[in-house]
Amino acid sequence: MGTLLQRWNRWRHSSARREAVAFYLLILPWLLGFVIFIAYPTLRSFELSLTHYQIGREPLFIGLDNYTRLTQDRNFWQALKVTTIYVFGSVPGSTVIAIVIAMLLAQKVRGVNFWRTIYFLPSVVAPVAVAILWGFVFNPQYGLINTLLRYVGIEGPGWITSEAWALPTVIFMSWWTVGGQIVIYLAGLKNIPQELYEVAEIDGAGPWAKFWNVTIPMLSPTIFFNVVLGFIGAFQIFEGPWVLTNGGPNDATLTYMIYLYRQAFQLGSLGYASALAWVLFMIIMILTVIIIRSSALWVYYEAARDKS
Secondary structure, three states, X not given: OHHHHHHHHHHHHHHHHHHHHHHHXXXXXXXXXXHHHHHHHHHHHHHHHOEEOEOOOOOEEOOOHHHHHHHOOHHHHHHHHHHHHHHHHHHHHHHHHHHHHHHHHOOOOOOHHHHHHHHXXXXXXXXXXXXXXXXXXXXXXXXXXXXXXXXXXXXXXXXXXXXXXXXXXXXXXXXXXXXXHHHHHHHHHHOOOHHHHHHHHHOOOOHHHHHHHHHHHXXXXXXXXXXXXXXXXXXXXXXXXXXXXOOOOOOOOOOHHHHHHHHHHHOOEHHHHHHHHHHHHHHHHHHHHHHHHHHHHHOOOHHHHHHO
């Protein structure tokens, strides 16, 4: 009996080892990619953020001087202000638009699959192509919007050439590419039990009451997911403002990533650019933690409520 038990243990341990070896071999490509392309560059950028490093020269260690310089850099504060305005204009606006369109597309109407495809198409178009397209639409002289306004006797604003209108124009452009969010919201709407709407109707609830007391609570996990990803992506906005306005006029659309790009690849100040990147990383991290912590106040998880 003891011999059989020992053989069983040896076989079990050898089988477990084989499974472990197979597991590590299967994840090795991803692990190498993570170390080479993510972990090492991330740690290296932090090291460079502590140096004065110009392209073509050896890095010179200067401690926290780059971070001290940030606090005295007017362009840094301008880029942070512009990006913050963009984030809090783009994310809530795109969230509302995506939910409204998703609810319309969730209806059983003729040709709904065609409209779903139409709304999703902008999300698969390259951001640079989108920016060029909107550049023609918002052009002050021959753009589509101002041309239509002239037909009714209205002289449109400068849009991308106006300091007052450039940033709102970029925010408006971001609302166009909500197709990915719409698809996710559609999936969330399909998962809401119809029995809840039937019970609400029995209680005398109207369309608005059903939307606010049934749809929004049941859709809140999906909203939470899209909002988190939306904030992270919005803080890293680059292509649209760069192609459309190149950060101007008068730095009106100087987003954080445009300023980082200028420091790194136009001025060659890689050390300072690395410090900018790490500050942005910390801002995104702190904001994400705040959103996640606040989710307990407004995100409804049915499974968690059932357990309680």
